[in-house]
Amino acid sequence: MTQARSRRDAVFPPGRQALYEKHRYSAAIRSGDLLFVSGQVGSREDGSPEPEFEAQVARAFARLAAVLEAAGCTFDDVVDVTTFHTDPAAQFDTVMRVRDTVIGAAPYPNWTAVGVTWLAGFDFEIKVIARIPGGH
Template sequence: MTKRDPVFPADRHALYEKHAYSAAIRSGDMLFVSGQVGSRSDGSPEPDFRTQVRQAFANLDAVLKAAGCTFDDIVDVTTFHTDPENQFPAVMDAKGEAFPQAPYPSWTAVGVNWLAGFDFEIKVIARIPTTA
């Protein structure tokens, strides 16, 4: 059996230990990133939704960097939203900053009713560059 090859950002937040999961798992040249939320370092959610989304993207960026990746290496995105219709503008703003031009990664958005106290979560699959 192949052992998991976990990846954690330099400033890992408390949620990884609290809920017993890895920020990401490296498998060959692929990186499978766990859902990132807009958490502060103590694991608490940012109260303002727009700030929470931006923090989720910042947390995702930190995980990608720890694996030698950037947003350009992302091939697939799944986002989870507690109120998709009303949250869409804030998410699209952050998405536009992370992915300013085509080609864009594939993207699936899912409406949910619970995210452990958060209102937005983003998980991705990225290809690790050969130089990483």
């Protein structure tokens, strides 16, 4: 018996699909009532890194918000977060300051922070899994 292969249900925020196509990945994939969001970075409109760290983090969260919105979600629907940091000890306070303006009150989503040595010119990246309201 051959099992049918399911198609990926890709989600893209308005105005950014060309950058995702250039790098050959989807902003997010909807699977059942879950949304798996690719890592979002603090890029300028042309895709280049925002040089100032706090602004880069804020842009990454804004990019994430746009992907969530394109799928009918908000930060309240996020259940799991993974962040990547090029210098976690030096960046932690800044990331938490920006995070606190976006994530909201407890209960908080799961969160895993990972120190890395390379993020393609960026210093921060965030990816999430969210539950899609209404299960679709």
